[in-house]
Amino acid sequence: MKLSGGLYVLRETGRSLWRNAWMSVASISTVAISLLVLASFLVISINLNHVTAVLQSEVEVRVFMKSGTSRAAEMQLMDTARHWPDVRRVTFFTKRQAARALQSEFPAQQGLFALVQHSNPLFDGYDVFATTPQKIPQLAARFRAQAIVHNVIYQGQVVHRLVRLSKIMQWTGWIIESLLSVATLFIIMNTIRLAVFARRREIHVMKLVGATDWFIRWPFVLEGLVLGLIGAALSLTVVANGYRWIVNEASVAVPFWPMAPFQQVVSQTALFIMVGGVLIGALASAVAVHRFLRV
Amino acid sequence: MKLSGGLYVLRETGRSLWRNAWMSVASISTVAISLLVLASFLVISINLNHVTAVLQSEVEVRVFMKSGTSRAAEMQLMDTARHWPDVRRVTFFTKRQAARALQSEFPAQQGLFALVQHSNPLFDGYDVFATTPQKIPQLAARFRAQAIVHNVIYQGQVVHRLVRLSKIMQWTGWIIESLLSVATLFIIMNTIRLAVFARRREIHVMKLVGATDWFIRWPFVLEGLVLGLIGAALSLTVVANGYRWIVNEASVAVPFWPMAPFQQVVSQTALFIMVGGVLIGALASAVAVHRFLRV
Amino acid sequence: MKQTIRFEGVSKQYANGHQGLVEVNLEIRRGEFVFLVGPSGAGKSTLVRLLYGEERLNAGEIYVDQFRLRVLTHRQMPRLRRQLGIVFQDGKLLPSRTVYQNVAFAMEVVGASSRDIKKRVPHVLELVGLSRRRDNFPHQLSGGEQQRVGIARALVNRPSYIVADEPTGNLDPETGQDIMKLFVEINRIGATIIMATHAKDLVDRFQKRVVAIEAGRIVRDQLRGAYGYEA
Amino acid sequence: MKQTIRFEGVSKQYANGHQGLVEVNLEIRRGEFVFLVGPSGAGKSTLVRLLYGEERLNAGEIYVDQFRLRVLTHRQMPRLRRQLGIVFQDGKLLPSRTVYQNVAFAMEVVGASSRDIKKRVPHVLELVGLSRRRDNFPHQLSGGEQQRVGIARALVNRPSYIVADEPTGNLDPETGQDIMKLFVEINRIGATIIMATHAKDLVDRFQKRVVAIEAGRIVRDQLRGAYGYEA
Ligand SMILES: Nc1ncnc2c1ncn2[C@@H]1O[C@H](COP(=O)(O)OP(=O)(O)OP(=O)(O)O)[C@@H](O)[C@H]1O
Ligand SMILES: Nc1ncnc2c1ncn2[C@@H]1O[C@H](COP(=O)(O)OP(=O)(O)OP(=O)(O)O)[C@@H](O)[C@H]1O
Numbered sequence A, B: 001m002k003l004s005g006g007l008y009v010l011r012e013t014g015r016s017l018w019r020n021a022w023m024s025v026a027s028i029s030t031v032a033i034s035l036l037v038l039a040s041f042l043v044i045s046i047n048l049n050h051v052t053a054v055l056q057s058e059v060e061v062r063v064f065m066k067s068g069t070s071r072a073a074e075m076q077l078m079d080t081a082r083h084w085p086d087v088r089r090v091t092f093f094t095k096r097q098a099a100r101a102l103q104s105e106f107p108a109q110q111g112l113f114a115l116v117q118h119s120n121p122l123f124d125g126y127d128v129f130a131t132t133p134q135k136i137p138q139l140a141a142r143f144r145a146q147a148i149v150h151n152v153i154y155q156g157q158v159v160h161r162l163v164r165l166s167k168i169m170q171w172t173g174w175i176i177e178s179l180l181s182v183a184t185l186f187i188i189m190n191t192i193r194l195a196v197f198a199r200r201r202e203i204h205v206m207k208l209v210g211a212t213d214w215f216i217r218w219p220f221v222l223e224g225l226v227l228g229l230i231g232a233a234l235s236l237t238v239v240a241n242g243y244r245w246i247v248n249e250a251s252v253a254v255p256f257w258p259m260a261p262f263q264q265v266v267s268q269t270a271l272f273i274m275v276g277g278v279l280i281g282a283l284a285s286a287v288a289v290h291r292f293l294r295v
Numbered sequence C, D: 001m002k003q004t005i006r007f008e009g010v011s012k013q014y015a016n017g018h019q020g021l022v023e024v025n026l027e028i029r030r031g032e033f034v035f036l037v038g039p040s041g042a043g044k045s046t047l048v049r050l051l052y053g054e055e056r057l058n059a060g061e062i063y064v065d066q067f068r069l070r071v072l073t074h075r076q077m078p079r080l081r082r083q084l085g086i087v088f089q090d091g092k093l094l095p096s097r098t099v100y101q102n103v104a105f106a107m108e109v110v111g112a113s114s115r116d117i118k119k120r121v122p123h124v125l126e127l128v129g130l131s132r133r134r135d136n137f138p139h140q141l142s143g144g145e146q147q148r149v150g151i152a153r154a155l156v157n158r159p160s161y162i163v164a165d166e167p168t169g170n171l172d173p174e175t176g177q178d179i180m181k182l183f184v185e186i187n188r189i190g191a192t193i194i195m196a197t198h199a200k201d202l203v204d205r206f207q208k209r210v211v212a213i214e215a216g217r218i219v220r221d222q223l224r225g226a227y228g229y230e231a
C-alpha cells in the first residue's frame, strides 16, 4: 500500500468515526464497559493470588529442641536449616518466649500462668516458614531426623486445607478470568458486527464501484482498532484510579489485609487490556466486514 | 389496542425476529453473555454471604465459672443465658474437657500434659455462640456481670477482624454486583440500540405512511422483551447447570467449604436475571426506537 | 370541513441555508388534478414533503383540510398522513417485506380489518400490474416494478388526496400511461391528485392544471396546460 | 486486446426461479452507442447487472475485453469494474459522504493521486451541473441531483465503457438532453456507451443503435433505431 493509500486509510477512519459518531459512542462505551469488567476481575484475581501467597507464607512449622541442648548446637542447626531449599525463614524462640506466648493465648488461666512462671515445662525451638505449604511435611520430616530435635508440630489439617483452598481460589480466578475474556470477546465482536451491519449497503456500493476487499477493509480494521484502543484506555483509567482509591482506603480500614501493590497490578492489567482491546477491535472489524464483501 | 392490533404486534414481532435473524442472534448472544456474567457473580456473591455467615457463627465466647460453683448453679445460668436475645447456642464443658482440648491443641507438650493430668488448674465453663459477632462484646459483659462467672474470654482481635472482613466482603459483593448490573444494562442497551439503528430507515418509512408512534413501538418493545427473555433463559440454564456441577464437585473436593444451597441460589438468581433481562430488553428497545420516531 | 389544500406565503429554508421554496401561494380544491413541473432541483419535492410533514415550513402556513401544518403536533401527524396517499420519489419501500406486505402494511397502519386487507391488497396490485410479483421482496424487483409497489401502497387506503412525486420516472411510456389513466380514473371518482413529474408527453397529452416551479417559486399556474409554454 | 462486449447464449435465472434473461446473444463493439429499451421488468437491468458482476450468470458466457465473466474470480472483479463506469438505476450513493466525496471516492478506489482527484472531480461536477451542490449530502439533494451525482461518479475515471441504467428517469427533459449530449460527446472521443432507458424522446431523437428486450429476450436490434417500431 502506497503512502497515499495509508493517508486514505487514516483519513477514512477518522471521517468514519466522526460520521457515525453516534454508533461510535455506542460501540466504544460497550467495549469500554466490557473491558472494565474484565479489568476489574483481573485486578481481583491478582489480589486473590497475592492474598493466598501471603496467607501461605504465614503457615509455620514449630520445631522444639530436646531440653538440655546447648544454645550453640541450636544455633548451628538453625544456620544450616536456613539454607535448606524449601526454607524461607527461621526464627528462634527460647522456652521463656514460648511460655509468654502461651500465656497471652490463654490470659485467663491463672493456674497455668503460675505453673509456667514457676517451672517452665516448655522447650526452646524454631518457627520455620516454608517457601510453599506443600513442602511442609517434607520439611517437618527433615527436622525430625535431626539429633537435637525433640519434636516437630504443624497444623497438618490447616496446611492441607489452605493448600487446597488457595489452589481452588487461583483456579477459580483463572477460570472466571478466561470466561470473562471469552464473554468480552463475544460482546465486542457482536457490537462491532452490529455497527458494521448498519453500514452493509455502504460496503456493497464500494465493491460495485471497483474497490478491492482490502481497500474497504483497512479503514474498518483501523476503526475497530481505534474503538478497541479508546475503550481500553477508558476502562484502564477507571480501573487504575479505582484501584488506587481502594488501596488507600484499605490501608486505613483493613490494615492487616495484604493488597497487591498498585504498580504491579496496573501494569499487568494495562498490558492485558490494551493488547486485548486493540486486537479484538481490529479482528472483529475484519471478520464483520468479510460477510459483506462477497459481491 | 384492539385484538387485531395485538395479533398484529405478535405477528410483527415474530416476523421481525426471523427477518433480522442474523441481528437477533447477535443481540441475543450479547444479552445472554452479559447476563451470564451478571448471574455468575450473583451466585458468587450469594456464596460469599453464605460463607461469611457460616464463619461468623463459628466465633465463640468462652465463659469460665468460679471454681467451687455448684453444677446446679452453672446449669441454671446456662438455661437462663440460652434465652438472652443475642445468644445462638451455649454448650457446657467441664474442666476435664477443657484440659483435654488444651492437650489436643498442644500435643507435643509432655510437661503440660503431665501437669494437667495431675492437678487440673482449669475451670468448668460454657462456649457461647452469638447470633452475630457484633454482639459478642455486649454478651461478654453480660456474662462477666454474673456472680458465679470467674472470667470471660473471646478473641477480640479475631472477632473485630472477622466482622470487618465480612462486612467488606459483603459490600464488595454488592458493589461489584451493582457495577455489573449497570454494565450489563449499558451493554444490552447499546446492543439493542445498534440493532434498532440498523433499521432506522424502516421506522422512518413507517412514520411517513401514517403509523402512530405506538404502532411502531409495540413490536420493537415486544421484540426487545423476547430478546431479553431468551438471553436470560440461556444464561440461567448455563448458570444453574454450572452451579449444580460446582456444588457436587465441591462436596467431594472441599467438603469443609460451606456452599450455599442450590435451590436458594438458583431461585434468587433466576428472579433477578429474568426480570432484569425482560425489563431491560423492552425498555432498551423503547428508548432506542424513540430517537427515530421524531419524523 | 373544507376539502382543500392551501399554501399561503410558504417559504422553506433548509438547514444548510438553501432556499427550497420562496413565498409560495397555491390553492388546490377538492377533485382537482394538478401537475407539478419544473427543472431538476426546482422545489417540487420540497413542496410535496412540506405537505406530508417530512419537512417543516419556516414561514407562511399550509392548510390541508382541517389541519394547519405549522402548528400540527407530533401526535396529530399520523392523522394528517392518513388523508394522503403518497408516492415517494425514492420509493421508500420496506426492504424486508414482500410486495404484498409492503402494501398491506399501509392498511394495518390505519387499523383496517384483516378481511379488508385480504380483499383490497390483491385488487390494488392487480391495478398496477404486479399480481405475479406479490411475494417478491423489493430487491427482487425491477426499478419500474418497485415504483409501482409505491403507487399501489399510496392507493390502497383510498385516500382523499394522492400526492405522487415523479411516479413514472422508471416506467416505460406505455406503463406510464397506464398509471396515468389509473390516476385519472381515481380522480374522476373523487380524489384530489397532485403529481410532480418530468413526463412531458403525459403532461402534454392529459391537459390538466399545470403548476410550474422554478428555483422555489411558482412561475406558472395554468388550467389545461402543457409541460412548457411552447405547447 | 479486443475491446468488445459479447453475450453468448446468456441466461439468468434468479433464486426464486424467475427467468431474468433467456439465451441472449449480443455483441457491442468498441465505440458503439447502444440504447437498451423494453417494458418495465423486461430484463434491462438484469443484463446490466450481469455485465458488472452484481449477478452471476447461469448459462452462456459474457466477454468484456479480456474478462470472461463466468470464470472471473473474486479477486479479478475489481479490475473488471474499473473498466466500467456504471450509473445504477437506484443511484447507490454513499449516504454519509458529500457529493464531492462520493465522486472522489470512485477515484480513490482506483488509486488516483490526490492532485488528479482535486482537478478532475470539480470538472465532472461542472459537467453535470452540480458545482454548487458539492458539499451537500445525498439526502440534501433533489432526485434529479442525486441521479446526476451517480452520472458524475461513472464518468470521473474516464472508463472505456459507460453502462448507464435509466440515467435520466428523474431529470426534466432539458437536463436529460444535456446529459445525453454529454454521453454523445464522451462516445465521440472513444468510450463505448450502453444506456438502458425509457426516454422515448431521447431514443427517437438521437438515432443510435437500439436493442429491445422483452420478457428476457432480445426482440429487436436495430442500427439508427427508434424507441418503438412505429417510429
Ligand atoms: N435536506 C436538504 N437540505 C438542503 N438542501 C436541500 C435539501 N433537500 C433539497 N434541497 C435542495 O433544494 C432544492 C429543491 O429540491 P427538491 O427536491 O424540492 O427539487 P425537485 O424539484 O424535486 O427536483 P427533482 O426534479 O430533481 O426531484 C434542490 O436544489 C436541493 O438541492
Ligand atoms: N433478485 C431478483 N430475484 C428475482 N427476480 C428478480 C430479481 N431481480 C429482478 N427480478 C425480476 O426479473 C425481471 C427483470 O428485472 P429487471 O430489473 O432486469 O427489469 P428492467 O428491464 O430493468 O425493468 P425496469 O425498466 O422496470 O427497471 C423482473 O420481472 C424482476 O421482477
Ligand SMILES: [Mg+2]
Pocket: C044, C045, C046, C089, C165, D142, D143, D144
Ligand atoms: Mg424531486
Ligand SMILES: [Mg+2]
Pocket: C142, C143, C144, D044, D045, D046, D089, D165
Ligand atoms: Mg431496470
